[in-house]
Amino acid sequence: MLSGGRVLRAVLGFGLLWTAASGGTAKEPTPTKPLPANGDYATGIYGLTFKPPQHASYCPLPEDWTGSDHGTVIFLEPPHACYGAGYPSSGRGFEPADTPRIEIYYGYFMGEDIEKPAPCKSVGTATLFGKKANLCGDTWRGLATISVSGRYVADLPAELSATLVSKPSDLSRYMPRFTALVASIRTCSEKWTGGGPDKKKTFVIGQGPRCPPSQWF
Numbered sequence: 001m002l003s004g005g006r007v008l009r010a011v012l013g014f015g016l017l018w019t020a021a022s023g024g025t026a027k028e029p030t031p032t033k034p035l036p037a038n039g040d041y042a043t044g045i046y047g048l049t050f051k052p053p054q055h056a057s058y059c060p061l062p063e064d065w066t067g068s069d070h071g072t073v074i075f076l077e078p079p080h081a082c083y084g085a086g087y088p089s090s091g092r093g094f095e096p097a098d099t100p101r102i103e104i105y106y107g108y109f110m111g112e113d114i115e116k117p118a119p120c121k122s123v124g125t126a127t128l129f130g131k132k133a134n135l136c137g138d139t140w141r142g143l144a145t146i147s148v149s150g151r152y153v154a155d156l157p158a159e160l161s162a163t164l165v166s167k168p169s170d171l172s173r174y175m176p177r178f179t180a181l182v183a184s185i186r187t188c189s190e191k192w193t194g195g196g197p198d199k200k201k202t203f204v205i206g207q208g209p210r211c212p213p214s215q216w217f
Contacts, residue, residue: 029083029084029093031081031082031083032059032060032062032082032083033081033082034057034058034059034075034079034082034094035058035059035060036055036056036057037056037057037058037075037217038052039212039215040212041072041074041104041215041216041217042213042214042215043069043106043211043214043216044188044190044192044205044206044211044214045069045154045190045205046069046106046154046158046205047152047154047155047158047188047205047206047211048106048152048154048185048186048187048188048206048211049185049186049188049211049212050104050181050184050186052074052181052217053074053076053177053180056074056075056177057074057078057079058072058073058074058075058217059073059075059079059082059083059084059092059093059094060082060217061085061089061216062084065084065085066087067085067086067087067088067089068087068088068089069089069216070088070089070090070105070107071088071090071103071104071106072089072090072104072216072217073092073094073103073104074101074102074104074181075094075099075101076100076101076102076166076174076177077099077100078099079095079096079099080095080096080099081094081095082094083095088105090103090104090105097141098142098143098167100164100166100167100170100174101164101165102162102163102164102165102178102181103161103162103163103165104161105160105161105162105163106158106159106160107158107159108156108157108158108159109151109156109157109158109159118138120134121136121137121138122134122135122136122137123136123137123146126148126178126179126182126183127182127183128148128149128150128162128185129150129152129185129187130186131150133148133149133150133182134148135148136148139168140165143165143166143167143168144165144166144168144171145163145164145165146163146164146175146178147161147162147163147164148161148162148163148182149161149162152187152207153187154187154205154206154207155203155205155206160185162178162181162185164178186208187206188206188208188209188210188212189204189205189206189207189208189210190205190206190211190214191203191204191210192204192205
């Protein structure tokens with residue numbers, strides 16, 4: 001399984017960047033408004049799909065964004081403002097820092113961490129990829145986090161983590177929406193063209209039914 005600490009560093013690190021930098025001297029990016037997270041989320045690149053909770057929102061990727069598909073952030077209450085994204089799509093700028101949300105990260109499995117992963121403080125289980133998986137509790141800069149992770153196969157071995165982030169006092173309020181999203185995560189398949197020497201060979205990434213129309217929140 002993924003190391004909860006490693007995933008949180010990768011996913012949450014950029015999520016709070018603009019909030020932390022708001023008092024600095026660097027030029028701040030132009031704020032934008034969050035949008036409703038309607039419809040199924042799908043990535044044909046990594047063969048995954050899930051259903052966001054009702055009334056959730058997201059910070060859209062800028063039109064001139066250049067980066068890599070590695071996930072998203074689903075907000076359970078809308079942030080006051082959005083501030084673009086980092087190179088991985090899982091890193092979105094927003095404020096305030098304590099906006100309740102579900103961080104989604106996925107990517108190819110690169111092997112076990114060199115560092116010994118932090119022990120999981122089990123706070124229950126959730127259904128992920130049709131199987132029970134441990135929910136791991138932790139704290140991050142005064143916020144409570146509940147994470148779950150698992151491995152699957154796209155075209156290569158891959159890994160996924162979903163993390164609920166909220167004020168400790170609000171955690172129980174958002175848990176049902178978090179576990180429902182996690183239970184909806186499934187693999188899907190996408191047909192691509194561009195393989196082989198002539199770049200015309202078709203190939204499929206992922207497993208199972210075709211992915212819904214791609215929608216990168």
